[in-house]
Amino acid sequence: MxxxxxxxxxxxxxxxxxxxxxxxxxxxxxxxxxxxxxxxxxxxxxxxxxxxxxxxxxxxxxxxxxxxxxxxxxxxxxxxxxxxxxxxxxxxxxxxxxxxxxxxxxxxxxxxxxxxxxxxxxxxxxxxxxxxxxxxxxxxxxxxxxxxxxxxxxxDDDGVQMYFDAKDKLDDLLSHEEAYWKQRAKSFWLKDGDTNSKYFHAVASSRKKLNYLAGLKNEEGSSVTNHDDMCILLKNYFTKVFTEDGG
The missing domain is CATH 3.60.10.10 (Endonuclease/exonuclease/phosphatase)
Incomplete structure (x- = not known):
């Protein structure tokens, strides 16, 4: 028609x-x-x-x-x-x-x-x-x-049936995955926090960037950027602080 x-x-x-x-x-x-x-x-x-x-x-x-x-x-x-x-x-x-x-x-x-x-x-x-x-x-x-x-x-009829079958399987898998991660949420970091997975490596790298020291200033106001020199400067500083407190 x-x-x-x-x-x-x-x-x-x-x-x-x-x-x-x-x-x-x-x-x-x-x-x-x-x-x-x-x-x-x-x-x-x-x-x-x-x-x-x-x-x-x-x-x-x-x-x-x-x-x-x-x-x-x-x-x-x-x-x-x-x-x-x-x-x-x-x-x-x-x-x-x-x-x-x-x-x-x-x-x-x-x-x-x-x-x-x-x-x-x-x-x-x-x-x-x-x-x-x-x-x-x-x-x-x-x-x-x-x-x-x-x-x-x-x-076609076969293709439509395959679609609905696959959709049901996917929905079931997603439901199981959601339940799985809810159960693991509390122990996730405790158990897997130190593993070298891509996720935790990215988290560690992010924290490392936040904690990174580019340099320090000594008592004279000069910048110290060498790693060994910064370690010595920090050691001397805290030694002096605790010695003064102890006195």
Missing amino acids: FDSSNNHIQLDVKERNGSEWRLTGFYGYPERERRQESRNFIRSLASASTLPWCVLGDFNDLMHNDEKKGRHQHPQNLLDRFRNTIEDCSLIEVDLKGGDFTWEKSKGTTNWVQERLDRCFASSDWWSRFPLCTLTGFHAIVSDHEPIKLELNRE
């Missing part, structure tokens, strides 16, 4: 194993008074099919205040309405790598504005097929929008 309008391009992807999912490229109205039309259109697309669904593009809308930088804050009612639309459609956002914003205006001036308008959402059943998917933003020279790239990565 292929479908399109001024606000979207949509097609059904059929894989070699016979499974299908839907991909939609979306463009939301930039005019604030037409944002509700965009939200209604998203809802209609979500209800039009039961296929696993992925929708990405320029939504011209924000979900949270930290998705905008510069000038005035985005109206809270618009944030709430767009976020409610996404939640009502049971969509989950794909995290963006490469930056927090995808659009900017008046860069280098006091009116510089940055927003995250370009994004990607997917249904939970689509996520179960592509759990390793990534969304990356790239810098653009001739556009005020940064292009975004969606990569599916290892989407």
